[in-house]
Amino acid sequence: MEAAMRGRPRQFDVDAVLDRAIVVFWRHGYDGASLAELTAAMEISPPSLYAAFGGKRELFARAFERYLAVEMAYVDHALTREKLADVFHDYLFGTAGAVTRGDRPHGCMSVQIGGSRTGNTADGNEVRQLVARARDDGLRRLTARIQEGLDLEGYAAGNARAEEIAQYLASVSSGMSLRAADGASREELRSVAKLALRTLLAAPIVGAPRAAGGDGRE
Numbered sequence: 001m002e003a004a005m006r007g008r009p010r011q012f013d014v015d016a017v018l019d020r021a022i023v024v025f026w027r028h029g030y031d032g033a034s035l036a037e038l039t040a041a042m043e044i045s046p047p048s049l050y051a052a053f054g055g056k057r058e059l060f061a062r063a064f065e066r067y068l069a070v071e072m073a074y075v076d077h078a079l080t081r082e083k084l085a086d087v088f089h090d091y092l093f094g095t096a097g098a099v100t101r102g103d104r105p106h107g108c109m110s111v112q113i114g115g116s117r118t119g120n121t122a123d124g125n126e127v128r129q130l131v132a133r134a135r136d137d138g139l140r141r142l143t144a145r146i147q148e149g150l151d152l153e154g155y156a157a158g159n160a161r162a163e164e165i166a167q168y169l170a171s172v173s174s175g176m177s178l179r180a181a182d183g184a185s186r187e188e189l190r191s192v193a194k195l196a197l198r199t200l201l202a203a204p205i206v207g208a209p210r211a212a213g214g215d216g217r218e
Contacts, residue, residue, distance in 0.1 A: 014052065017042040021063040022071070026109040027168055030060055030127045057123045061130060067109050068134060076099055083128060084149035088169065088200050091142075092193035095173045099180035100189060107181030110134060135170075142166040165200070172196045 074094030
Protein backbone atom coordinates (compact mmCIF):
# COMPACT_ATOMS: atom_id res chain seq x y z
CA MET A 1 0.00 0.00 0.00
CA GLU A 2 2.78 2.46 0.99
CA ALA A 3 4.75 1.66 -2.16
CA ALA A 4 1.63 2.19 -4.25
CA MET A 5 1.08 5.60 -2.63
CA ARG A 6 4.66 6.61 -3.30
CA GLY A 7 4.20 5.63 -6.92
CA ARG A 8 1.23 7.91 -7.43
CA PRO A 9 1.85 11.32 -8.99
CA ARG A 10 1.67 14.15 -6.47
CA GLN A 11 -1.29 16.45 -6.82
CA PHE A 12 0.39 19.44 -5.21
CA ASP A 13 3.29 21.83 -5.71
CA VAL A 14 6.00 20.69 -3.29
CA ASP A 15 7.59 24.14 -2.95
CA ALA A 16 4.19 25.73 -2.26
CA VAL A 17 3.31 23.28 0.51
CA LEU A 18 6.79 23.62 2.00
CA ASP A 19 6.34 27.40 2.08
CA ARG A 20 3.14 26.91 4.07
CA ALA A 21 4.85 24.46 6.42
CA ILE A 22 7.63 26.99 7.00
CA VAL A 23 5.12 29.50 8.34
CA VAL A 24 3.62 26.95 10.76
CA PHE A 25 7.01 25.89 12.11
CA TRP A 26 8.08 29.53 12.29
CA ARG A 27 5.02 30.56 14.31
CA HIS A 28 4.71 27.56 16.61
CA GLY A 29 8.19 26.02 16.78
CA TYR A 30 8.93 22.40 16.01
CA ASP A 31 7.16 20.89 19.01
CA GLY A 32 4.26 23.32 18.87
CA ALA A 33 3.48 22.60 15.20
CA SER A 34 0.99 19.75 15.24
CA LEU A 35 0.41 17.46 12.28
CA ALA A 36 -3.18 18.71 12.16
CA GLU A 37 -2.00 22.33 11.86
CA LEU A 38 0.64 21.41 9.31
CA THR A 39 -1.65 19.42 7.04
CA ALA A 40 -4.38 22.07 7.29
CA ALA A 41 -1.95 24.84 6.33
CA MET A 42 -0.33 22.74 3.61
CA GLU A 43 -3.77 21.75 2.28
CA ILE A 44 -2.82 18.09 2.03
CA SER A 45 -3.94 14.95 3.87
CA PRO A 46 -1.82 13.21 6.53
CA PRO A 47 -1.24 10.22 4.19
CA SER A 48 0.00 12.63 1.51
CA LEU A 49 2.36 14.26 3.99
CA TYR A 50 3.84 10.92 5.00
CA ALA A 51 4.05 9.71 1.41
CA ALA A 52 5.78 12.87 0.21
CA PHE A 53 8.02 13.68 3.16
CA GLY A 54 8.17 10.66 5.44
CA GLY A 55 7.05 12.34 8.67
CA LYS A 56 7.18 15.53 10.70
CA ARG A 57 10.93 15.58 11.29
CA GLU A 58 11.68 14.90 7.63
CA LEU A 59 9.15 17.57 6.65
CA PHE A 60 10.92 20.05 8.90
CA ALA A 61 14.29 19.21 7.33
CA ARG A 62 12.88 19.87 3.84
CA ALA A 63 11.10 23.04 4.97
CA PHE A 64 14.22 24.34 6.70
CA GLU A 65 16.33 23.64 3.63
CA ARG A 66 13.93 25.72 1.57
CA TYR A 67 13.87 28.43 4.24
CA LEU A 68 17.65 28.74 4.01
CA ALA A 69 17.56 28.88 0.21
CA VAL A 70 14.70 31.37 -0.10
CA GLU A 71 14.29 33.40 3.09
CA MET A 72 18.03 33.64 3.74
CA ALA A 73 19.00 34.35 0.13
CA TYR A 74 20.09 37.87 1.14
CA VAL A 75 23.10 36.31 2.91
CA ASP A 76 24.25 34.57 -0.28
CA HIS A 77 23.83 37.86 -2.11
CA ALA A 78 25.84 39.76 0.49
CA LEU A 79 28.72 37.29 0.28
CA THR A 80 29.04 37.92 -3.46
CA ARG A 81 29.66 41.66 -3.07
CA GLU A 82 33.06 42.81 -4.25
CA LYS A 83 34.02 45.00 -1.28
CA LEU A 84 33.84 44.11 2.40
CA ALA A 85 31.99 47.34 3.16
CA ASP A 86 29.25 46.17 0.79
CA VAL A 87 29.23 42.68 2.33
CA PHE A 88 28.68 44.23 5.76
CA HIS A 89 26.04 46.63 4.45
CA ASP A 90 23.98 44.05 2.59
CA TYR A 91 24.24 41.49 5.39
CA LEU A 92 23.00 43.94 8.03
CA PHE A 93 20.32 45.70 6.00
CA GLY A 94 19.29 42.39 4.46
CA THR A 95 18.67 41.07 7.97
CA ALA A 96 16.56 44.11 8.86
CA GLY A 97 14.39 43.52 5.81
CA ALA A 98 14.14 39.73 6.09
CA VAL A 99 13.02 39.65 9.73
CA THR A 100 10.28 42.25 9.22
CA ARG A 101 8.53 40.99 6.09
CA GLY A 102 4.81 41.59 6.04
CA ASP A 103 3.99 38.14 4.66
CA ARG A 104 6.04 36.18 7.21
CA PRO A 105 6.22 35.96 10.99
CA HIS A 106 8.68 38.55 12.26
CA GLY A 107 12.04 37.31 13.43
CA CYS A 108 14.20 34.43 12.22
CA MET A 109 12.94 30.87 11.98
CA SER A 110 16.32 29.37 12.84
CA VAL A 111 16.72 31.51 15.98
CA GLN A 112 13.25 30.64 17.21
CA ILE A 113 13.40 26.94 16.31
CA GLY A 114 16.83 26.54 17.88
CA GLY A 115 15.66 28.01 21.20
CA SER A 116 13.09 27.16 23.84
CA ARG A 117 10.39 26.28 21.29
CA THR A 118 12.07 22.92 20.65
CA GLY A 119 12.01 20.39 23.47
CA ASN A 120 14.56 17.84 24.61
CA THR A 121 12.98 14.94 22.74
CA ALA A 122 14.84 12.73 20.28
CA ASP A 123 13.28 14.56 17.33
CA GLY A 124 13.71 17.92 19.03
CA ASN A 125 17.41 17.33 19.60
CA GLU A 126 17.89 16.31 15.98
CA VAL A 127 16.08 19.45 14.84
CA ARG A 128 18.20 21.63 17.13
CA GLN A 129 21.37 19.99 15.81
CA LEU A 130 20.23 20.55 12.22
CA VAL A 131 19.66 24.23 12.92
CA ALA A 132 22.97 24.54 14.80
CA ARG A 133 24.87 22.95 11.90
CA ALA A 134 23.28 25.42 9.49
CA ARG A 135 24.30 28.33 11.70
CA ASP A 136 27.84 27.01 12.00
CA ASP A 137 28.05 26.59 8.22
CA GLY A 138 26.78 30.13 7.72
CA LEU A 139 29.35 31.47 10.18
CA ARG A 140 32.15 29.59 8.42
CA ARG A 141 31.11 30.98 5.04
CA LEU A 142 30.88 34.51 6.44
CA THR A 143 34.29 34.18 8.11
CA ALA A 144 35.87 32.88 4.90
CA ARG A 145 34.45 35.78 2.88
CA ILE A 146 35.65 38.32 5.42
CA GLN A 147 39.10 36.75 5.51
CA GLU A 148 39.24 36.94 1.73
CA GLY A 149 38.34 40.62 1.92
CA LEU A 150 40.87 41.36 4.64
CA ASP A 151 43.59 39.67 2.62
CA LEU A 152 42.75 41.82 -0.41
CA GLU A 153 41.75 45.11 1.22
CA GLY A 154 43.69 45.33 4.45
CA TYR A 155 41.76 45.62 7.69
CA ALA A 156 38.44 46.74 9.11
CA ALA A 157 37.36 47.79 12.61
CA GLY A 158 40.92 48.10 13.86
CA ASN A 159 42.84 44.86 13.85
CA ALA A 160 39.89 42.56 14.43
CA ARG A 161 40.25 39.08 13.00
CA ALA A 162 37.85 37.67 10.43
CA GLU A 163 36.39 35.30 13.04
CA GLU A 164 35.68 38.18 15.41
CA ILE A 165 34.01 40.28 12.73
CA ALA A 166 31.87 37.34 11.62
CA GLN A 167 30.84 36.64 15.22
CA TYR A 168 29.95 40.30 15.65
CA LEU A 169 27.82 40.34 12.51
CA ALA A 170 26.07 37.09 13.45
CA SER A 171 25.38 38.37 16.95
CA VAL A 172 23.93 41.65 15.70
CA SER A 173 21.82 39.72 13.18
CA SER A 174 20.48 37.36 15.87
CA GLY A 175 19.72 40.29 18.14
CA MET A 176 17.84 42.06 15.37
CA SER A 177 15.83 38.90 14.80
CA LEU A 178 14.84 38.69 18.47
CA ARG A 179 13.91 42.37 18.53
CA ALA A 180 11.77 41.89 15.41
CA ALA A 181 9.96 38.99 17.06
CA ASP A 182 9.30 41.30 20.01
CA GLY A 183 7.74 43.87 17.70
CA ALA A 184 10.59 46.17 16.66
CA SER A 185 9.90 47.90 13.35
CA ARG A 186 12.00 47.70 10.20
CA GLU A 187 13.09 51.32 10.65
CA GLU A 188 14.24 50.61 14.21
CA LEU A 189 16.30 47.68 12.99
CA ARG A 190 17.72 49.70 10.12
CA SER A 191 18.97 52.17 12.75
CA VAL A 192 20.72 49.26 14.48
CA ALA A 193 22.21 48.21 11.12
CA LYS A 194 23.49 51.76 10.51
CA LEU A 195 25.17 51.88 13.92
CA ALA A 196 26.75 48.44 13.46
CA LEU A 197 27.99 49.43 10.01
CA ARG A 198 29.54 52.62 11.37
CA THR A 199 31.29 50.55 14.03
CA LEU A 200 32.70 48.17 11.44
CA LEU A 201 33.86 50.99 9.20
CA ALA A 202 35.23 53.18 11.98
CA ALA A 203 38.74 52.17 10.86
CA PRO A 204 39.26 52.52 7.12
CA ILE A 205 39.53 49.43 4.97
CA VAL A 206 42.89 49.72 3.26
CA GLY A 207 42.47 49.85 -0.49
CA ALA A 208 38.73 50.57 -0.32
CA PRO A 209 37.78 54.25 -0.64
CA ARG A 210 35.41 55.48 2.04
CA ALA A 211 32.01 56.70 0.96
CA ALA A 212 31.44 60.40 1.55
CA GLY A 213 30.06 61.05 5.03
CA GLY A 214 30.99 57.69 6.55
CA ASP A 215 28.81 54.76 5.53
CA GLY A 216 26.22 57.08 3.98
CA ARG A 217 24.38 54.21 2.35
CA GLU A 218 20.82 53.04 2.80
